[in-house]
Each structure stands twice: as structure tokens, then as C-alpha cells.
Amino acid sequence: MRREGFGVARVGGGGLGCVGVGDGGRARQQRWLQQYELVGKIGEGTYGLVFLARTKQHRKSSIAIKKFKQSKEGDGVSPTAIREIMLLREISHENVVKLVNVHINHADMSLYLAFDYAEHDLYEIIRHHREKLNLSINPYTVKSLLWQLLNGLNYLHSNWIIHRDLKPSNILVMGEGEEHGVVKIADFGLARIYQAPLKTLYENGVVVTIWYRAPELLLGAKHYTTAVDMWAVGCIFAELLTLKPLFQGVEVKATPNPFQLDQLDKIFKVLGHPTTEKWPTLVHLPHWANDQQHIQGHKYENTGLHTFVHLAPKSPAFDLLSKMLEYDPRKRITAAQALEHEYFRMDPLPGRNALVPSQPGEKIVNYPGRPVDTTTDFEGTTSIQPPQPPSGNAPPGSVSAQSVAASRAVARQMPAMVGGQRIPAASMAAFNAAAQPGMVGLNPANIPMPRGAAAQQQLRRKDPGVMQNPGYPQQKRRF
Amino acid sequence: MAANFWTSSHCKQLLDPDEVDVVHPLDRERGITQEEFRLVKIHMSFYIWKLAQQVKVRQRVIATATTYFRRVYTRKSMTEYDPRLVTPTCLYLASKAEESTVQARLLVFYIKKMWPDERYRFEIKDILEMEMKLLEALDYYLVVYHPYRPLLQLLQDANITDLTQCAWGLVNDTYKMDLILIYPPYMIALACIYIASVLKDKDTTAWFEELRADMNVVKNISIEILDFYDTYKIDPQKGLLDEKINPIMNKLPSKA
Numbered sequence: 001m002r003r004e005g006f007g008v009a010r011v012g013g014g015g016l017g018c019v020g021v022g023d024g025g026r027a028r029q030q031r032w033l034q035q036y037e038l039v040g041k042i043g044e045g046t047y048g049l050v051f052l053a054r055t056k057q058h059r060k061s062s063i064a065i066k067k068f069k070q071s072k073e074g075d076g077v078s079p080t081a082i083r084e085i086m087l088l089r090e091i092s093h094e095n096v097v098k099l100v101n102v103h104i105n106h107a108d109m110s111l112y113l114a115f116d117y118a119e120h121d122l123y124e125i126i127r128h129h130r131e132k133l134n135l136s137i138n139p140y141t142v143k144s145l146l147w148q149l150l151n152g153l154n155y156l157h158s159n160w161i162i163h164r165d166l167k168p169s170n171i172l173v174m175g176e177g178e179e180h181g182v183v184k185i186a187d188f189g190l191a192r193i194y195q196a197p198l199k200t201l202y203e204n205g206v207v208v209t210i211w212y213r214a215p216e217l218l219l220g221a222k223h224y225t226t227a228v229d230m231w232a233v234g235c236i237f238a239e240l241l242t243l244k245p246l247f248q249g250v251e252v253k254a255t256p257n258p259f260q261l262d263q264l265d266k267i268f269k270v271l272g273h274p275t276t277e278k279w280p281t282l283v284h285l286p287h288w289a290n291d292q293q294h295i296q297g298h299k300y301e302n303t304g305l306h307t308f309v310h311l312a313p314k315s316p317a318f319d320l321l322s323k324m325l326e327y328d329p330r331k332r333i334t335a336a337q338a339l340e341h342e343y344f345r346m347d348p349l350p351g352r353n354a355l356v357p358s359q360p361g362e363k364i365v366n367y368p369g370r371p372v373d374t375t376t377d378f379e380g381t382t383s384i385q386p387p388q389p390p391s392g393n394a395p396p397g398s399v400s401a402q403s404v405a406a407s408r409a410v411a412r413q414m415p416a417m418v419g420g421q422r423i424p425a426a427s428m429a430a431f432n433a434a435a436q437p438g439m440v441g442l443n444p445a446n447i448p449m450p451r452g453a454a455a456q457q458q459l460r461r462k463d464p465g466v467m468q469n470p471g472y473p474q475q476k477r478r479f
Numbered sequence: 480m481a482a483n484f485w486t487s488s489h490c491k492q493l494l495d496p497d498e499v500d501v502v503h504p505l506d507r508e509r510g511i512t513q514e515e516f517r518l519v520k521i522h523m524s525f526y527i528w529k530l531a532q533q534v535k536v537r538q539r540v541i542a543t544a545t546t547y548f549r550r551v552y553t554r555k556s557m558t559e560y561d562p563r564l565v566t567p568t569c570l571y572l573a574s575k576a577e578e579s580t581v582q583a584r585l586l587v588f589y590i591k592k593m594w595p596d597e598r599y600r601f602e603i604k605d606i607l608e609m610e611m612k613l614l615e616a617l618d619y620y621l622v623v624y625h626p627y628r629p630l631l632q633l634l635q636d637a638n639i640t641d642l643t644q645c646a647w648g649l650v651n652d653t654y655k656m657d658l659i660l661i662y663p664p665y666m667i668a669l670a671c672i673y674i675a676s677v678l679k680d681k682d683t684t685a686w687f688e689e690l691r692a693d694m695n696v697v698k699n700i701s702i703e704i705l706d707f708y709d710t711y712k713i714d715p716q717k718g719l720l721d722e723k724i725n726p727i728m729n730k731l732p733s734k735a
Contacts, residue, residue, distance in 0.1 A: 074583055076607040077614065079575045085614075086576055086621035090488055102619050104611045111611075159483060 032103050033378055036063060036114075040374035047080055048110070049380050052117060052372055062117035063100065067378065070109050081111055084188045087161060088113075095152025097172065097186040118184050119175025119369050120355075122168035122236065128367055130243040138363075142240045144354035145173070147344055148183035149233060154335035156185070157226040163188070164224060166232035167212045168239060173354060175369065181353030210251050210263045211235065215274065216329050218264050220286035227329035230338070234324030241309050241317075246270065268300040270308055271325060279328040316343040484663060488620040492660075494553060499657040503556035506731075511557070515727045518719060519557065521711065522728075523548060523566045524655045525718030530567060533589040534581045536574055538651070539625060544573035545654040546623045551616045553660065557731050560609075560616070563599045564734070568609040576621045583607060598733040605734075625659070626650045626668035633668055637686045639676065646675040649704065652715075656707055662700055666692070670700035 036053035042064065043050035051065040068081040088099040101114035122145065129137050149171055156163060163170075165187060172184040210218070214231035217224075238246040247270065249263030268274070276282050283289060304313075305325065311318035320343045323333035333341075344350055348357070356364055484490050502516045511519075524545050531541045547569040551560060567586050574581040583603045591600060630650055634640050649671035653659065658667050669692055676683040687694060713719060 070607075074603050074607070076571070076583060076610045077575070079578075079580055082572070082575045082621065083578075085619050089619050090622050102614075104615055106608065106611055109607065109611065111614075 032105075036065065038378060040372035041376040042370050042372055047078060049376070051378060052370070064115045064117045065378075066113040066115065067380070068111040068113070077111055081113070085113065087188045091156070091159065091161070093152055093155040095148050095183050095185060096155065097184045115186075118172035118186075120173040120367050122171040122173070122240070124370070125173065125367055126168055126239060126243055128365075133365065136243065137240055138357055138365075140348040140351070140357040141354050142237075143344065143348060144181070144350040144352075145171075145183055145240060146233070146237055147339065147350035148354060149185065149236070150335045150338050152183065152185040153229055153233065154339060157229070157335050162224050162226055163229050166229055166236065167209055168236055171236065181355035183354060210249055210260050211245050211247055213260070213263065214329065215264065215267055215327060216285060218260050218267075219282075219288045221329075225329055226334065227332045230324050230332050230335065233335075233338075234321055237321050237324060238309050241311070246308065270305055271327070273300040274327045281328070281330070316341065316346060319343070484624050484665075487622060487624065489622060489624050490663065492550075492620065493662070494660050496661055499549075499553055499660050501553070503552075503558070505556035505558040509558060509730045511727070511730055515730075516557075518724060518727055519562055520549060520552065520657070521655050521713070522719045522724045523562050526566050527570055529593065529718075530570055530586065530589060533593065534570075534585055536570070536579055536581060537577070538627065540570070540573050540577045540579060542625045542627070542654055542659075543577055543623045544570040546659050547573055547613065547617060549657055549660055551613060555616050560612070561731065561734065563728075564601050564605055564609050565613065567601070568606050568613055571606055572610055572613055572621075598728070601734070623659075624664045626653070626664040626671065629665035630668040630671065633665070633672060637672070637683060639672075639681055639683065642672065642675040642679055642681060645679060646671045649674055652707075653704060655713075656703065658700060658703065662696070666696055667700060669697045670704060673697055673701050674704060
């Protein structure tokens with residue numbers, strides 16, 4: 001008997017699989033896509049495109065389809081896509097995006113990943129508050145978003161996965177529906193299982209945004225630990241509080257160089273100069289040791305993180321934030337520890353629907369939906385005449401219905417308009433049942449030790465992975 | 480989950496011993512017997528290993544590639560999926576999954592150099608097309624666990640690290656068989672330690688007793704490994720002899 005089809009929905013195979021090559025493949029490709037009704041393009045990155053589609057079955061659910069192009073001539077399926085599929089196929093958690101289908105089109109050698117769709121992400125939520133509402137995010141929402149982010153991250157870290165590219169645009173939040181306001185961590189293209197030795201970003205030739213990058217990486221640390229993700233969470237927490245990125249360094253893009261002086265400068269200005277007393281292994285970091293002039297020579301005053309985030313230095317929120325932004329990665333708070341922090345035990349308590357406050361009578365923010373470019377088809381071809389918006393997603397007559405790619409000229413003239421207009425998502429139904437999964441014991445070698453049947457039993461215990469956790473793959477944003 | 484074997488897709492996909500070595504109907508039509516099927520898999524395990532020596536990848540990548548290869552043939556026929564193409568493609572895919580990508584053109588280059596037989600030759604395009612077919616055939620499950628890591632930890636725990644070389648070599652040889660599709664990797668590691676300790680005359684009885692692992696399974700795996708050596712007596716460098724494998728390969732259709 002073959003033991004398959006767990007957690008993640010059955011992928012490929014059966015009638016959905018497409019085995020043909022050539023003309024037949026194209027027909028089957030159409031058949032595969034025919035199970036979905038294309039709404040439009042919602043994102044674009046170096047890997048390919050992201051589409052919004054709806055299933056045609058009984059309940060029309062929204063699906064985000066990430067299409068990977070062949071990376072380069074002669075390189076086959078992009079290693080990023082391989083890593084993402086390989087990890088998503090193993091994991092299942094309420095606060096992690098859910099891969100629902102994979103499809104290969106042999107005709108043009110493209111690969112499609114279908115995810116449950118999430119209407120919002122932290123980038124857009126923060127931006128809406130900053131640019132449209134001019135109002136901070138309510139404390140209940142901040143705390144719930146942060147708790148769920150940590151909950152998903154704790155699951156990943158417990159399973160020896162480092163995300164490595166956490167940033168607001170990769171943290172999705174579900175729109176209206178059964179999972180309204182639930183956080184989903186997305187974009188596992190850079191994620192790693194860290195039981196095997198990891199290569200550095202530099203070696204892999206990968207460029208990620210530097211604003212959320214941990215100081216040890218900026219100083220040339222060769223090995224990744226889960227602490228790099230916690231630094232990013234700290235940066236995101238601060239951004240949720242203040243609506244602007246905490247450390248907005250200017251990236252040096254010339255050569256693939258982990259050393260980013262301006263980013264370090266931004267960090268040191270807020271957190272003060274790192275010292276070897278507080279961070280003993282600092283002396284071993286290549287860029288600290290090598291660059292006397294810029295790094296060690298310059299003396300920064302500790303201006304105080306609390307003044308940047310407008311928190312009382314003695315408040316639990318500030319205590320948690322400063323523990324996330326601890327310089328020494330070995331002293332930095334872990335996701336598991338953070339979930340136990342006092343901040344999450346005091347009012348307002350975090351809830352499952354982060355967007356709807358638990359306190360009755362509090363104002364509910366109607367966040368706009370994702371802008372959809374309805375003029376682009378699955379092939380990535382943009383039509384000149386935009387078709388009628390097939391969904392209620394794109395407001396009629398809105399510029400947001402236009403292709404970001406096709407309307408770059410327009411976008412330059414009206415930058416505030418592109419992607420700016422959305423349909424408000426009305427929402428109610430909050431409940432405060434924060435699901436805390438029981439985690440499985442750690443054991444990198446998967447050996448039932450400590451010995452005995454009890455230990456084995458524990459290792460065998462199934463993770464209570466929550467089904468139906470929608471999400472949507474993230475669109476890459478370059479800053 | 481990715482780093483816990485018991486909740487991994489690998490664990491859930493483990494097969495019963497009678498589910499492997501089943502000759503696909505299409506291959507049976509071509510006169511391939513179960514024994515011949517086994518020989519092709521042995522031959523191709525050597526092929527992966529020899530090719531990997533050329534492109535210089537870690538043992539782990541070889542092990543993952545061999546596991547992919549063996550998994551594919553529990554589902555697909557050799558008639559439709561030419562092992563001579565599937566093998567290098569498994570190495571190609573495994574190199575990506577294990578984060579040490581080997582370029583397809585490099586594989587094509589070394590195949591040409593090492594195997595003059597034209598039926599082994601493929602173009603980059605063939606490998607890239609097969610890569611996608613393999614992803615489907617593997618149902619997109621790519622995370623594989625191996626006995627190497629538990630082996631080292633267990634040897635350390637038993638304080639018999641002087642057996643490392645012997646036991647490691649035994650683990651390498653288990654990939655000539657389908658054990659990785661049937662047993663949890665740490666059980667394979669234990670069987671290799673068991674054999675190594677017998678070969679090197681180390682008394683590990685007390686340690687094994689304390690482990691409370693299922694010794695019946697450990698002994699069964701050990702017997703399978705010893706039987707394998709006994710039956711095939713293969714030259715560890717050359718692999719199967721041409722006169723043994725060629726008549727079998729000739730039963731399979733080669734590329735147009």
C-alpha cells in the first residue's frame with residue numbers, strides 16, 4: 001500500500017497531470033487551466049508571474065497561481081521553484097501558505113504552483129495606514145499579526161526551516177471568508193532546511209532586500225541560523241507600530257556583496273554601536289574584523305530604539321521588540337520564547353482574525369483588495385483592450401485594473417494611482433481562538449533517542465496541521 | 480515536515496518489501512524478468528555513481544538521485560522512461576534539490592566522454608524535458624532522508640567511531656538495493672553498524688540492547704545486505720559486466 005496524500009492536498013497526478021509533449025501538451029495545458037477562471041495578473045518577479053484565478057467547482061474559491069518561467073536557456077526548472085515546491089510539499093500549518101496544486105506544461109516548459117489566495121499582505125496593510133488613513137494600526141491588530149507570524153515561524157523553525165526572506169510583502173493576511181484575518185507566511189523560494197550545511201546568499205548569487213537583514217549577515221557571517229528570521233520579525237514589528245521601515249538603508253547593488261555599509265549605519269544609529277562585550281563573536285565576523293575604518297572607527301550614540309517606535313521603555317511591547325533586535329544572534333529571542341512573552345498575555349489578547357478587533361465598538365478598517373491587472377492572460381500576454389473586469393475585485397474605471405507592466409509609462413505619470421484603488425472588504429465575525437499547535441520534538445538525525453518507546457512515540461506523533469489554510473504566493477517587490 | 484523523518488513525505492511513502500521489484504506490465508511484455516529489473520537498477524546505481532564522480536557532487540546528492548531513480552520505477556516502466564535518460568536526470572534534479580546544482584551541459588559532456596555507446600547519449604533538451612516528467616512521476620516529493628547522518632551519530636553514541644569507514648561503505652552499497660524505499664534511514668544505519676561490528680569483531684550487543692530498536696528489523700536488513708553481496712559479487716569499481724547487462728538493456732527500446 002502506498003502512503004500518500006497527506007497534509008497538503010493531492011498535487012498533480014490523476015486527471016490533472018499533464019504528460020504530453022508538443023501539441024498535445026498544449027491542449028492538455030488548456031484543460032488544466034480550464035478548471036480555473038482567470039481574473040488577472042497580481043504580481044510579477046524575476047521567476048515569472050502571479051495570477052489570480054477562481055475555481056469553477058461548487059464553491060468558487062480564489063486561487064493564486066504562480067507561473068515559473070524556465071530560468072535560463074539550458075537550466076531547466078529554476079532551483080528556486082524546486083526548493084519552494086520541495087518545502088511546501090512537506091509542511092502544513094495554519095500560518096503558512098498552502099500549496100493546493102502543481103502543474104507542468106511540457107509544451108513551453110513552464111511550471112505552475114496554485115495556492116489558496118490571500119487578499120492582503122503586511123506591505124499593503126501598512127501602506128494603507130500610512131498613505132490613505134494616516135492612522136496607526138490598532139494595537140489588537142498589531143499584536144494578532146505578530147503573534148500569528150511568530151506562530152508560523154515557530155513551526156518552521158521547529159522543523160529546521162529558515163525562511164531567510166521575511167519582509168512585509170511576504171506576510172499575507174486572508175481576506176473575507178472562513179479564515180478572515182489569518183496570517184500566512186509565503187514565498188519559500190529562499191527558504192532552507194538547515195540540517196544540511198547552507199551556502200551563503202553570496203554563493204547562491206541571490207539578492208534580497210536588505211532592510212530586514214540581520215546584522216550578522218551584513219557583517220559577513222557565513223552560517224544562517226533561525227535568529228536571522230527573528231531579526232526580520234523585529235523589523236516588521238517596528239514597522240507595524242510606526243508604519244515605516246525601521247532601518248531603511250540604501251543598497252549597494254554593484255557586486256554581490258553581503259557587506260552593506262549604509263544598512264549597518266542605519267541600524268547602528270538606532271541601536272547604538274555594537275560592542276564585543278555584548279556580542280563576543282563579533283570579532284570573528286569578516287567585515288567587522290576587516291573594515292576598521294568604517295565600522296569600528298565610527299562611534300554611534302545610542303539614541304534609543306524607544307524614541308523611534310514611540311513605546312515606553314518599560315512596556316512589554318518594547319521589551320519584546322528589543323529582544324528581537326538583540327545584536328548577538330545567540331542571545332536574540334526565539335520564536336518559541338517570543339510567543340510566551342508577557343506582551344501576548346496582556347490586553348488586548350491576540351486573536352485569530354487579526355483584522356477585526358476583539359473589543360466591540362472599535363473601528364474596523366476596511367482594507368483594499370489586491371490590485372488586479374485583468375489585461376494579462378496566463379501566457380503573460382497583455383491585451384490592448386482590457387476586458388470587462390470579471391470580478392468585483394477591480395473597481396470599474398480604476399487605473400488599478402491596468403497592467404503594471406503595460407502601463408509603466410502611465411504609472412510614471414500617476415504613481416499614486418497604480419494599485420492604489422481597491423474595493424473595501426467588509427468584514428465581521430471575530431473570534432479569539434488562537435490555535436497553538438503542539439510541536440514535535442526536535443531531532444536533527446531523526447533517531448529515536450532518548451531511547452525507549454516513549455521517545456519514539458513522541459517522534460511519531462503527527463503534527464496537528466490545520467487544513468484549509470489559504471494563502472497566496474507573494475509578488476516580489478524591489479525597493 | 481521537512482526535518483523530522485516521522486512526519487516527512489519520505490516516511491509516509493515507505494513501501495512494503497513486496498511493492499518494490501514489481502516489473503511494470505509494459506516491461507514484462509518486453510520479456511524483462513524480476514531478476515533483470517533488479518540488475519538494471521544495480522547497473523544504473525553504478526551509472527549514477529560513476530557520473531557523479533566526474534561532476535564531483537557530495538555523497539548525499541548521489542544518494543538522493545538514486546532514491547529518486549528507484550522511486551520512479553516503482554511507478555513507471557523502463558519502456559516509457561528510458562533508464563539511460565532517467566539516471567542522469569535524477570542526478571540533475573537531486574543536485575538542485577540538494578543545493579549544489581550541476582549544469583545539464585556538464586552532465587551531457589561527461590556522458591559523451593565516458594559512455595561511447597550511442598544509446599546512452601542524450602542532449603541537454605532531453606534532460607530538461609525528462610526533469611519535468613520526473614517531477615510529476617515523483618509527485619513533487621523531493622525531500623529524502625539518508626542513513627549517513629544517523630550513522631555518524633549512532634557510531635559516536637556507541638563509541639565505535641573506528642567502524643566509520645566500514646559502516647559508511649556499507650551504507651553506500653545499500654543504494655544498490657531498494658532498502659531506502661522500504662526502511663527508515665536510521666534502521667538501515669543500524670543494520671550497517673551491526674554488520675560492521677560483526678566484520679570487525681566489535682561487541683555491540685549491550686549497546687544494541689539498550690537502544691531498544693527492533694532487532695528483528697535490523698537483522699532482516701543485515702541479512703538482505705549480506706545476501707546481496709553473496710548473490711552478485713560485483714566488482715565495486717566496474718559494476719556489472721557488459722555481457723551481463725547489455726542483453727537486458729537490448730530488450731528496452733532506445734531513443735529513436
